[in-house]
Amino acid sequence: MGKLYESQKLALWYFTVAIVLFGAQLLFGLLAAYQYLNPDFLYGVLDFSINRMLHINAMVVWLIMGFIGGVYWFLPIETGREVVGIKLGKIAFFVLVAAVAVVVLVYLLVQTGKGDYFTLWFITEGREYIEAPRWADWGIVAVVLVFYFNVVATAFKSGKITGILGVLMIDLLALAGLYLAGMYFTPNISVDQFWWWWVVHLWVEATWEVLVGVLMAWSLMAVLGTPRKIVEAWLYLEVFLVFGTGILGLGHHYFWIGTPEYWLGIGGFFSALEPIPLVAMVVHAIYDAGSHKLKAANKPALFWIMAQAFGNFVGAGMWGFMHTLPQINLYSHGTQITPAHGHLAFFGAYVAANLTLMYIAIQGVRAPEGPALDSRAWKLAYVGFAITIFGMVGALTVAGFAQIFVERAVGGATWSAYIAGQEHPWVREPMYWRFGFGVLFLLSYVILVYDMLTIGKKAATVTEVKPA
C-alpha cells in the first residue's frame, strides 16, 4: 500500500460510503421504476413518492460525499502537507454519516407528517430534491463549514494558494451559501420556487460544474501528467463559460412558475449558450486523448475522464438543449423528457467524475508505483453502464415524445389528455424497457464494486513482497 496522508484515509471513507449510497440510489430507483409497471406494488408501505425521494436524495448525497472525498484526496498533494483540522474533518464525517442514516430511517419508517413545523424540523421539509428535515439541513451546513475550514486553513497554512485552490475556495463558499436558500419558504408558491431553484439549479449547473472542473483538473494532472499551467488556464476558461452561461441559465426553470415574462428571454438566451463550455470540453478531451493516444498508468480513471467530458455534453448539452427553448418547453416540461435529461446529465457529468476520483484513489492505495491499473471487470462495467444508461434514457425519451404529442400538442394539456397520454402504448411500453435496462444498470454496478474491491490487488502484493 502507498503511503497515505490522514486526509487521504478520510477520503477513502468518503468514497466507501459514497459507493454504498450509489447502490442504495439504484435499489430505490428500481423500486420506483417497477411501480410504474405495477402501481400497487408496496402501495401504503413504500409509496412511489418515498422511493423517488430516496432515489434522488441518495444520489445527491453520494455525489457530494464523492466530491468531498476527492478534495480530501488531492488537498495534501496540492499543498504538500497534511490537512489542517483533520480530526475535526473525521468527526464531521461521522456526524454526516450518522445524520444520513437517521434521515433515511425516518424516510423509511415515518415517511410523512402533518403540514407543521414538527414535520419540517424532524421528518421531511417536503421540498423536492432537498427533503432533508431542518435539523439535518443545519447539520449539513455545519459539516460543510468544517470542510471549508479544512480547505482554507490548509491552503493558507501551506502558503501555496494555487489557481486551482483559489477557484475551489470561492466555489465552495458559493456552494455552501446557496444551500441556505433552500431553507427559506413562503406561502407564495412562485416566490418559494424562485429561491428553491437557487439551490437546485445553481448547485447542479454552476457550483457543482466548477467543483468538478477543479477535481478534473487535479485528475488530469495525476492521470495524464498535464502541466499545471494548462489545467489552470482551462479551468479559468471553464469557470468563465460555466458561470457566464449557467447562472442566468437558471431562467429556464422560471418559465412556468409565475415569475415575470422577461425570464422567458433571459432563460432561453443563456440556456441556448449553456452547451458552449460542454462543446469546448469535448474539444479539450479529444486533444488530450489524441496527444496521449489513450495511454495512461490508470486506464479506468482515464476512460472515466473521457466519459465525463462526452457524457456531460450529451446528457446536459444535447438532452438539455432540445427542450430548453420556452416555445418548445411549453409542451415538454414535466414529461418523461425531463428525467431522460436528468439521468443522462447526472451520469455523464457527476457519476463519471466520481468514479474517476475513486479509481485514482485506488491506484494511490494499491499501485502507487505501478504497474498500470487495469482489469477486465472495469471495462465490462464501463460498457455496461454506457449501454444501460442510454437504454434507460432512450426509453424515457420515447415516452416523453409520446406524452408531448398525445398529451400536450393534440390533447391540449387537459386532465383527460394526461390520462390518454399515460395509457398510450408509447408511454407505457418504454417503462418496461426502462426497468429492464435499470436491472442491467444495477448489474453493471455490481461488477464495478467487484472491480473496485479487486483491481490492483495483485500489484499491491507484488509491490509489498519485492523489498523482502
Next chain:
Amino acid sequence: MIQGAEILYLIGAGLVFITGAGLYALLYAYGKIKANVLLQRSSYIFAVLMLLGVFYIVQHPAFDTFWKGLLLVCGFTYLFIPKSMLWVMERVHAKEEEERKKEKHNPFYMNY
C-alpha cells in the same frame, strides 16, 4: 400555438442542431490532431446538419425576431467553437511543451 407533430419536429431539430455541433467539434478536433483531412472534411457534414437544425427552428412562426436572432447567433457561435478552442489548446500546449520536456513525469499516482 404549435400544432400536432410540429412540436416533435422542433424538438428533433433541436437535437439535430446540438448533436451536429458536438459531432462537428469531435470530428474536427480529432481530424486536426491526427492530421486526417477526411475526418476534418466529414466534420463539415455535421456542421451543415447543425445549421439545418437551427434554420428549421428559426423558420418556424412560433419564434419571433428576437428568438430568430438569438438562435442564428447561437448556431454561428457553435460553428467557430471547435476552431477557436483548438487554437487556444494548441497555443497553451506549445508554450508548455518546453517545460514539459525538462520535467520527467512519473505516470503513477501523486508525483506530478
